[in-house]
Every structure is written in structure tokens, then in C-alpha cells.
């Protein structure tokens with residue numbers, strides 16, 4: 001599957017490698033600096049506080065949610081709040097049970113083990129993890145075939161923090177072994193403004209309130225994107241000799257980078273505009289639409305569509321893709337009667353059979 005990272009885009013939620021260093025400078029270090037996600041923050045703070053009082057390692061924590069919303073940041077905050085060392089690995093890095101055994105057997109008491117993309121771990125490793133999470137014990141298999149023996153090994157108590165963008169892909173037994181699951185939601189524009197204010201302070205940038213609002217509005221509910229757009233605006237202001245960034249500066253900068261007022265990029269807009277100008281708003285099949293914009297079907301489906309659907313600009317119906325009234329309005333094109341009618345009919349069908357289309 002093509003991920004967002006395969007395509008260079010300012011509004012991709014995936015973090016590129018060279019971005020990580022900058023990101024770590026902007027990461028909040030404790031729970032009180034972590035903006036938004038009030039419910040998760042409150043619940044997590046209770047879990048951590050209780051374990052401090054009981055002088056026990058905290059329950060295992062599962063963090064789920066789309067990329068760029070703060071899962072890695074929260075894992076680091078958990079370690080900091082528990083004053084515990086942090087070990088970082090990820091599902092794709094653990095392909096054999098032995099890889100996991102090596103990590104587990106070297107943990108120290110109270111250590112936080114962060115497993116990113118935990119849904120991508122191999123099956124045998126996953127099964128080893130069950131026992132480790134529940135009984136703090138693993139069986140190390142020595143030898144092969146009939147002569148193989150399992151040597152039990154006790155582990156020091158540790159806290160597993162798992163992160164996943166696809167909670168639905170986690171097997172039930174694994175999900176059940178987490179004492180606490182925090183699901184991260186997209187951020188409101190107001191919350192993103194707070195994220196941006198904090199980052200601007202750390203980067204020593206002067207921006208007024210309207211400037212923050214302008215950037216936040218284009219950030220797709222995602223702190224990672226907000227911070228990235230902020231850096232682009234900073235560059236623009238620097239080159240143009242702007243001292244204090246206002247809404248006009250921010251808008252001019254981001255328009256130049258082709259991120260529009262709703263956070264759509266060039267591909268998103270070309271999908272909508274093909275749908276509207278070439279197919280009268282649809283319905284049109286995905287592959288036809290992809291050809292019309294000169295992209296792979298998969299790119300249109302996995303890169304552009306999720307956000308367009310989330311924003312209520314595009315609908316997936318049994319007969320193809322349709323542009324909603326909001327999409328016509330966003331492109332500034334008047335919606336003809338005929339499009340209103342087809343659109344409305346299709347959405348009735350969709351509402352009756354919604355489950356088929358709710359995924360991704």
C-alpha cells in the first residue's frame with residue numbers, strides 16, 4: 001500500500017526522516033505542556049499518578065490514532081513523568097520472536113518499552129509479548145525440532161507503551177492486555193493555535209493571533225502538519241523581510257506552497273476540480289477519476305480521498321465518487337440543479353448501506 005510518505009507533500013501527516021530532529025525540539029516534555037486531547041491526558045495522568053502512589057510500574061498503555069497527533073510524544077512523556085528510562089522499537093523492526101526476546105531480556109525494572117506501529121509485529125513475536133505483558137516472563141526456545149526446549153526467563157516489571165494507527169488490526173488478545181487505551185482525535189483549530197503558539201515561542205517567531213489562526217486552519221487537525229506549515233511560513237517571512245507574521249503573510253506563504261485555506265494541496269484540488277469540471281460532480285468511478293488527474297488509482301484513493309471525505313467534500317457511493325455541495329462551494333463554482341439531484345439520491349443510498357464505505 002502506498003503511504004503518504006511515498007509522496008512529497010506539505011500536508012502529509014507522516015513524518016519524514018529529516019524532519020525528526022526538528023520535531024524532537026518541538027515535542028512537549030510533560031503532560032501539562034501537551035495541548036488538547038483533554039480526556040486522554042486526564043485518564044493517562046490518573047493511571048500514572050496511581051502507579052506512583054502504589055509504587056508499582058504503570059499498566060501497559062496503548063495509544064491509537066492517525067499519524068502526527070502525538071503518540072510518540074505521549075510515550076516519551078510517560079517515561080518522563082514516571083522518571084523511567086525509555087526503550088524505543090517498532091513492530092516492523094521485530095520480525096522474529098528472538099528480536100523481541102533480546103529487547104525484553106535486557107529491560108531494567110520500571111523501564112518503559114515503546115513499540116511504535118505495534119500492529120506490524122510478526123505473529124510469533126506477538127505471542128511472546130502476550131506472556132511478557134501478563135506474567136513478566138518469556139520462554140526462550142533453544143534448539144530446533146524435536147530437541148527444542150523452552151527455557152523460562154523472568155523479566156523485571158516494565159510498562160509497554162504501544163502505538164498504532166490501525167487499532168482495528170490489533171488482535172483481541174493483544175488489545176485486551178493493555179490496562180489503558182487512549183484514542184487520539186484530530187485537533188480543533190483552537191487547539192492547533194495553541195500548538196503553534198508554543199512552537200513559535202520555541203523558534204523565536206513573532207506572529208499575531210490572526211496569523212496563528214490562518215496557519216491552524218490549513219493544518220488538517222494535525223500538530224505535525226501545523227508545525228511544518230509554521231516552518232514554511234517562517235522561511236517566507238524571512239526571505240520577504242517580514243518582522244511580524246499576520247494572516248496575510250501566512251496566507252501568502254501557504255498559497256505559494258499550494259496549501260489552500262482548508263488545507264487542501266494541489267492533488268486534493270485537482271481531484272475535486274476534475275470531478276466537478278469533467279464529470280459534472282459525479283458519480284464517476286475511481287479509476288476514471290484517477291486517469292483524469294493523471295495519478296495512480298491508489299494515490300487518489302489513499303492519499304487524496306481520506307481527507308476529502310473527512311472534510312465532507314467528496315462522497316464514496318456505490319456508483320462512484322461524487323462532489324458534495326461543499327466541494328462546489330470550495331472551488332467557487334455554482335452547483336447545477338442536476339448535480340444537486342444526483343448527489344442527494346446517491347447519499348440516500350449511502351446512508352442505507354454506510355458500513356461498506358466507513359472504512360479508511
Ligand SMILES: Nc1ncnc2c1ncn2[C@@H]1O[C@H](COP(=O)(O)OP(=O)(O)O)[C@@H](O)[C@H]1O
Nearest residue numbers: 023026027035067068069070071072073223224
Ligand atoms: N498535543 C500536542 N501538543 C504539542 N505538540 C504536539 C502535540 N501532539 C503532537 N505534537 C507535535 O507534533 C509532532 C508529531 O507528533 P508525534 O508524537 O511524533 O505524532 P505521532 O507519533 O502520533 O505520529 C511532534 O513534533 C510534536 O511536537
Ligand SMILES: [Mg+2]
Nearest residue numbers: 071072073116
Ligand atoms: Mg510516532
